[in-house]
Amino acid sequence: MRIAMVGAGYVGLVSGACLADFGHEVVCIDNDASKIEALRHGHVPIFEPGLQETVANNLRAGRLSFGVDLNAARGASVIFIAVGTPPRGEEGHADLTFVHAAAREIAAAIEGYVVVVMKSTVPVGTGDEVERIIAEAAPRARFSVVSNPEFLREGAAIDDFKQPDRVVIGVEDDEARQVMNDVYRPLDLNQGAIVFTSRRTSELIKYAANAYLAMKVAFINEISDLCEKVGGDVQDLARGIGLDNRIGQKFLNAGPGFGGSCFPKDTLALMKIAEDAKSPLRLVETLVESNESRKHAMARKIVKACGGSVKGKTIAVLGLTFKPNTDDMRSAPSLTIVPALQAAGAKVVAFDPEGAKSAKDLLPGVIFADGPYACLEGADALVIITEWDAFRALDLTRVKKALRQPIVVDLRNIYRRDEMLALGFHYESVGRGHSPKTAAARTPTAA
Ligand code: NAD
Numbered sequence: 001m002r003i004a005m006v007g008a009g010y011v012g013l014v015s016g017a018c019l020a021d022f023g024h025e026v027v028c029i030d031n032d033a034s035k036i037e038a039l040r041h042g043h044v045p046i047f048e049p050g051l052q053e054t055v056a057n058n059l060r061a062g063r064l065s066f067g068v069d070l071n072a073a074r075g076a077s078v079i080f081i082a083v084g085t086p087p088r089g090e091e092g093h094a095d096l097t098f099v100h101a102a103a104r105e106i107a108a109a110i111e112g113y114v115v116v117v118m119k120s121t122v123p124v125g126t127g128d129e130v131e132r133i134i135a136e137a138a139p140r141a142r143f144s145v146v147s148n149p150e151f152l153r154e155g156a157a158i159d160d161f162k163q164p165d166r167v168v169i170g171v172e173d174d175e176a177r178q179v180m181n182d183v184y185r186p187l188d189l190n191q192g193a194i195v196f197t198s199r200r201t202s203e204l205i206k207y208a209a210n211a212y213l214a215m216k217v218a219f220i221n222e223i224s225d226l227c228e229k230v231g232g233d234v235q236d237l238a239r240g241i242g243l244d245n246r247i248g249q250k251f252l253n254a255g256p257g258f259g260g261s262c263f264p265k266d267t268l269a270l271m272k273i274a275e276d277a278k279s280p281l282r283l284v285e286t287l288v289e290s291n292e293s294r295k296h297a298m299a300r301k302i303v304k305a306c307g308g309s310v311k312g313k314t315i316a317v318l319g320l321t322f323k324p325n326t327d328d329m330r331s332a333p334s335l336t337i338v339p340a341l342q343a344a345g346a347k348v349v350a351f352d353p354e355g356a357k358s359a360k361d362l363l364p365g366v367i368f369a370d371g372p373y374a375c376l377e378g379a380d381a382l383v384i385i386t387e388w389d390a391f392r393a394l395d396l397t398r399v400k401k402a403l404r405q406p407i408v409v410d411l412r413n414i415y416r417r418d419e420m421l422a423l424g425f426h427y428e429s430v431g432r433g434h435s436p437k438t439a440a441a442r443t444p445t446a447a
Pocket residue numbers: 006007008009010011012029030031032035082083084085098101102105119120121122150151152153154261262
């Protein structure tokens with residue numbers, strides 16, 4: 001089957017490369033000519049584990065190719081749209097400019113029967129709109145528009161695409177349904193579950209899924225604040241509730257608030273969809289607000305750990321990306337926390353294994369170090385914002401020697417509190433309050 005993928009970013013490139021791996025003939029199209037030129041030479045412009053190899057293998061095998069416009073899609077029976085849908089203005093509606101442009105370009109290139117598949121995350125009714133755009137521009141074209149939202153996670157995108165928990169397909173006619181079955185037939189081998197539904201339901205499933213996961217994160221973050229106040233441990237608590245199958249253990253790690261290319265914009269967009277439909281989603285409104293204030297609260301937590309002021313102090317920050325194993329800086333909590341520290345008078349030195357390149361433009365005034373130890377040399381405090389594996393087993397004696405003051409603020413709870421205290425650190429983490437009884441038991445000399 002010949003497939004075209006319009007948009008070769010995090011989603012389009014991973015999806016295209018994986019579909020080629022399944023044996024389909026795939027052309028990835030992007031209007032960023034320099035990106036396409038790099039990809040044609042096998043250079044993958046983003047960091048995603050396993051993607052470089054998958055692209056290279058399929059290029060070599062002749063199943064994957066690249067193009068700069070829809071001419072490259074000629075002969076494709078399926079055309080995916082995987083372009084960006086960023087927030088529009090301050091309000092948060094999804095900006096569909098790229099989607100509409102892609103639809104017009106597809107209309108100009110359609111030959112024979114084509115299934116146009118929306119992989120981008122789009123508001124309810126966008127499928128209808130794309131159908132209208134294509135039908136108006138190409139009245140003779142025979143085509144179907146399908147919704148097939150993507151659920152992959154950056155950092156684990158290849159595995160997620162190839163072994164998904166489910167594939168959701170919103171389709172309005174049998175012909176397109178059959179074609180989509182053929183696209184995903186290889187997944188039968190992995191026992192992937194395909195959920196067929198209407199196009200509008202499919203569009204809404206993507207937003208509802210992200211809002212639900214974001215709500216879990218916001219919930220555990222609020223509970224972590226309570227733990228700090230009343231002497232509970234949020235990690236034990238998360239295990240204690242997460243082992244209940246009805247709740248599940250994932251997305252219950254307390255931290256500095258969610259970020260990334262999806263949760264922040266998709267929760268906002270869902271709020272707007274609900275507002276426009278006059279069916280407001282109070283829980284989603286609250287979680288958005290809660291997450292926003294969380295990031296500012298983390299900056300205040302760091303200032304407090306530094307004795308109430310960071311003016312003139314040097315703060316070493318490890319990890320800037322919104323999560324490990326990606327170079328994606330979109331809506332990362334560091335983009336709120338670091339400027340807040342700078343505004344309070346701190347000099348910030350940072351290290352991130354893959355994110356530094358994109359972070360440099362987004363975080364003016366930050367000094368970028370070459371490694372974790374170089375980052376914290378002479379700093380007044382160390383702050384861990386992203387839990388890259390490389391930060392999990394630092395030589396703590398070396399860390400203590402390098403720091404001017406042994407202050408560590410661990411916003412991802414990757415170190416053990418008792419160990420850090422025993423080593424003489426002033427250690428702050430998230431949601432790990434201490435009950436007076438446990439503290440007394442651990443310190444025999446305590447009053
Ligand atoms: P991205 O910004 O990384 O990639 C989008 C690409 O589309 C860019 O390379 C851009 O140059 C290209 N593009 C824009 N208009 C084009 C056009 N007319 N023709 C050809 N190329 C065009 O975005 P992304 O992170 O891959 O996200 C794409 C969509 O998938 C969004 O709707 C997003 O919400 C959704 N999504 C993203 C993730 C994720 O983890 N990144 C996960 C699930 C869903």
